[in-house]
Amino acid sequence: MKRKKKVHDKHRLYQVSVQNPTSEVAFMKRVFKGTRKKEALTLREDFCGTAILSATWVKKTKGGKAQGIDLHKPTLDYAQKVNIDPLEDRADDVELVLGDVLDTYSFQPDIIAAYNFSYFIFKERAKLLHYFTQVHKALKSGGMFFMDIYGGPEAQHIQEEETDHDEFTYVWDQAKYNPITGEILCHIHFDPEDGPRMKKAFTYDWRLWGLPEIKDVLRDAGFDKVDVYWEGTDPKTDEGNGVFKKSTKGDNSLCWVAYVVAYN
Ligand SMILES: C[S@@+](CC[C@H](N)C(=O)[O-])C[C@H]1O[C@@H](n2cnc3c(N)ncnc32)[C@H](O)[C@@H]1O
Structure with a gap:
């Protein structure tokens, strides 16, 4: 009898390899409380995908609520089934909205995350400014906007980077970069141990924005203050140590990831 091939779920593999909702929720809570001297209760997760951040927010926040917004119905259906319904009596504290983050919504959260x-x-720039302006308008007074950014000279290289996981290898493929427009085309491939490559499981057609530009556009959108949280370095490996601290001077590494926090 033919052995049934294990069916791979690209969203599950993505969650395992790319996302770290527990540390992101802890980071947002720490920064919000440290700055505003009170707990954040409500989160809007923009571009929510599988909404694992919203689910984690509700799990970690007594009385908390979350709204996830995404354009892609099949991904939202997956989110509801795999990440929200299992919250059981807390499932109603997450609302998934099929929509565009550029639109106006009535929910006024403490935090918006992208x-x-x-x-x-x-x-x-005009489109990005419009998005940031919409975020600024949607936040509760005293709210905060959290996002991440990556850069460094290696971010512009055409290269594939592999990371091993238990049952598969995650491949980040920087396929194209145009220095004139800043446009970058990237793919995620998965190489499962027991099957063929899931080629181009996800594709990103982006502009690789620079950190100073992002800070400028946030200020133009009305945010009073913008902070950057830079990752520390593990002296043994010379790699990022996962600890992000507010900083005005980043070390000039070949590739870095940082958080940007904007205050309204
Ligand atoms: C890179 S995934 C991010 C998933 C998740 N936020 C994460 O942290 O991994 C981008 C998601 O944004 C959604 N998206 C793209 N443009 C959007 C828009 N204008 N409004 C809402 N969602 C959008 C896509 O459908 C996709 O699910």
Whole structure:
């Protein structure tokens, strides 16, 4: 009898290899409380995908609520089934909205988060400014906007980077970069141990924005203050140690990831 091939779920592999919702929720809570001297209760997760951040927010926040916004219905259906319904009596504290983050919504959260560089989808400054302005308007007074960004000279190289996981290898493929427009085309491939490559499981057609430009556009959108949280270095490996601290001077590494926090 033929052995049934294990069916791979690209969203699950993505969550395992790319996302770290527990540390992201802890980071947002720490920074919000440290600055505003009170707990954040409500989160809007822009470009939510599988909404694992929203699910984690509700799990970690007594009385907390979250709203996830994404354009892609099949991904939202997956999110509801795999990450929200299992919250059981807390499932109603997460609302998934099929919509565009550029639109106006009535929910006024303490925090809006845009992770995994999703706002790189806006390639024109005017579009990015429109998005940041919408975020600024949507936040509760005293709210905060959290996002991540990556850069460094290696971010512009055409290269594939592999990371091993238990049942598969994650491949980040920087396929094209145009220095004139800053446009970058990247793919995620998965190499499962027991099957063929899941080629181009995800594709990102982005503009690789620079950190100073992002800070400028946030200020133009009305944010009073913008902070950058830079990752520390593990002296043994010379790699990032996962600890992000507010900083005005980043070490000039070949590739870096940072958090940007904007205050309204
Ligand atoms: C890179 S994934 C991010 C998933 C998740 N936020 C994370 O941290 O890994 C980008 C997601 O943004 C969604 N998206 C793209 N443009 C959007 C828009 N204008 N409004 C809402 N969602 C959008 C896509 O459908 C996709 O699910």
